[in-house]
Amino acid sequence: MSDQPTERRLLGWAWRNYLRRRMPMLGIALLLMSIEGAMLGALSYLMQPMFDQVFIGGDTGAVYWVAAAISGVFILRASAALTHRILMSWLGERVTAEVQSDLLRHIMTLDQSFFQVHSPGNLIERVRGDSAAIRQIFAGVIAAFGRDAVALISLISVTLYIDWTWTLIAAVGTPLLIVPVILLQRAVRKTSRISRAVAAQNSTRLDEIFHGIRTIQLTGSEAREAGRYRDSVNQFVRAQLRTEAGSAGIPALIDIVAAIGFAGVLTYGGMQIIGGEKTVGQFMAFFTAMALVFDPLRRLGGVSAALQNALASVERMYAILHTRPTIQSPVPPRAPLPARNETRIELDHVTFSYGVDPVLRETTFTAEAGETTALVGPSGAGKTTIFTLLTRLADPQQGAIRIGGRDLRDMDLAGLRGIFSVVSQDAALFDETIRDNILMGRTDVSPARLQEVLEAAHVAEFLSLMPLGLDTPAGPRGSALSGGQRQRVAIARALLRDAPILLLDEATSALDAQSEALVQAALDRLSVGRTTLVIAHRLSTVRDAHKIVVMERGAVVQQGTHGDLIRQGGLYADLHRLQFKTEV
Structure with a gap:
């Protein structure tokens, strides 16, 4: 497998794993997008009877049906747009949540060597930051192709119906876009990849600062750490600006081509109207269609940059999910x-x-x-x-x-x-209640058994000092408890686990004499028969x-x-x- 999978492979992976089974709802959303896009063509076409029959021809009968038709176009377009946006938002959030869950579940299966080279901040950015690309695909990429592609087809169909010569003149500058767009797409993918890597560095820096805040304050390093983070953020800003500049370049090129096309059509078509070969209504319908063309065209141009930006994040998620642990269970054992x-x-x-x-x-x-x-x-x-x-x-x-x-x-x-219970010097507690930190998700523990464990681990001795007893939050990493209290909670967890092998890694080394005596007594009881x-x-x-x-x-x-x-x-x-x- 190559280090950088192709765009086709990345999109195929996203389709197979997350999009295909949602095709029914996605299909409904795409149909509604098509309706929204097609209404632009209908609106531009209605400009011809509005000018030729109503404004110039003075046909009072046409006033009502043209007004009703235009109103219907706007109502249908609004209804379709509202519904498909709700559907796409729901799909985007659901798929993003699924990707985040899959990433976390997979990361937790990887070897310790993986975590030695990937910091917590980096992995948080992979799970939270990169997965946001899925929302971008739903909100921007799929919506653009479903709505704007249909709008573009319907509008160009109107221009061709009115006058194919005018259409060719308007598109005369299009070939000038091909090479610059390809180059910009490559640049956006590259800068997006750099931007995501720098974002991961920022998350790592914050993770280290918040976990080491005590040391930072005691050593007076606040200014140093703030400066290091500022430098890291500035690096991210520079990378992000390069990405945004590349993304904005494609719509800008489209506007330049639009200027050339409009100038040509206005010159050529204006002469035809003056000569009586074309009507004002035809020109207004064509002009409206061409004016509306460049809005979806600009979005479609921008979507290629958005897709490259999203693929840079998808690529990083793909790499994580295709990292295989070397420590695996034999099948069968x-x-x-x-x-x-x-x-x-x-x-x-x-x-x-x-x-x-x-x-x-x-x-x-x-x-x-x-x-x-x-x-x-x-x-x-x-x-x-x-x-x-x-x-x-x-x-x-x-x-x-x-x-x-x-x-x-x-x-x-x-x-x-x-078959192992482990109690280490740094008791791993979570920002949950003391009860949750002991039970660790178990629901089969009776109150009597839990009380027995609390007594054996000497946890019961300090629970009366806690404002909510067992339901007192332990704080981030157990920071609401003293070192001795954290160790006793960890021992209670190990007692409840009742594993036949006990591993004790410097379980009392960081405690004062009184706490050590209590914890050692709990450990002595825990080790009996193990x-x-x-x-x-x-x-x-x-x-x-x-x-x-x-x-x-x-x-x-x-x-x-x-x-x-x-x-x-x-x-x-x-x-x-x-x-x-x-x-x-």
Whole structure:
């Protein structure tokens, strides 16, 4: 597949996936557009009897039918226009919402490597900003072809009926449009692509500013960040102005051609009227038709630029939706999920790298079912990467990871992730109520079971301080709660999930002593009966683990209990001395 799909491929994709099944309603809208467009031809044609029979001929009988006909044209045109605009607005909004849902659903299936190169702001712009192109296609492109193309045909039919020679003279400058229009279309597509990319940069900048507002204020960086955003916005303005200039160029060229044509027709046709070869009514009908021609023609000229602008966004959505995850569930699964008492974890000579340098090097260890295994070592030793591989957010380049003796890659992916509960240092809470953050959409939890979880996770202890109890909003990213409260909500979520394997990643490292004691008590209760892997820098929190795995530079350098490792000396004993300043 080419990096930049052709216009035909993009339009075909949009048609197959989003437009074809809505063809009945779209067909009705197109019929109404055709009626609206055809009425312009009827109006211009009625100019001939209005001038020749009524104004010049003085036919009083013709006054009534000409007035009724012109009124009918306007009423029919207004009714058709109102109805098709409502239909097209509905279709545009529905299809846009569907595209946004499809984009989000697909993005959530992609690997972590994808999110390392696509920032949240960029992806927000893809979902919200680029999908607005669908509205543009409905509001501008389809409407122009359905209404303005018919209007153009009906008006040109009138001009040809009156005098084909006049029509040819009016169109004499049309060939001059071909090359400039093609060049402008290419320029608009290119500048639109740049404009959308810069818009994504702006969204990324805002996302970083709002998420880092505390750091910005504490470091006095407001002016710096405002300046960086201003520069980014100015870049977008320049790109957008180039796009708009290209889009405006096509209608401007049409107006120049119109000037040439009108001058020719007025000169040639005026002489014929003076010579008595043509009537004033014929000229007025022709003149009205030609005057009305250039309005839909200008819109059709502009629609080519609008289409290129929209296709630049469609191209970006197409690229996202055709990005395939490398981590996929085997179909059918080659191994069943392990039973609750068969959750022994084995890493067998696992090597993994995000780039050139390996993060894990021939890593081998086991974590027995129902026991607690701690992973300790300096930052960058690869501890968190092990959690990433266990949950198949990434796969190792070499070696194997097995649970219950079965390779993870042979199991159903959704089922595999369902056997893990994860509590990390940065508890991921959403801007919903505390209840919603614990239940995470579950509707099968009884009040008694929920209360049991709240007590076990020590959430019940601070609920009385909350203005709405469980229904108190947690705030964006849980900002309405303290660090300890956020951790306890995350633990309650994990307890409710009741998964057989528990992964704890620095779950207490950022807490004060009092909060740490409460959270540690909740974690101790959570780990009972589960296969638990703990990442911790504070060795005091893991000294009672059944096994401690010591890692350095992606490799396992020591294994054993706390007492064994202290007696052995080595890295663990060194880390212990650094933290406690005493020999054990």
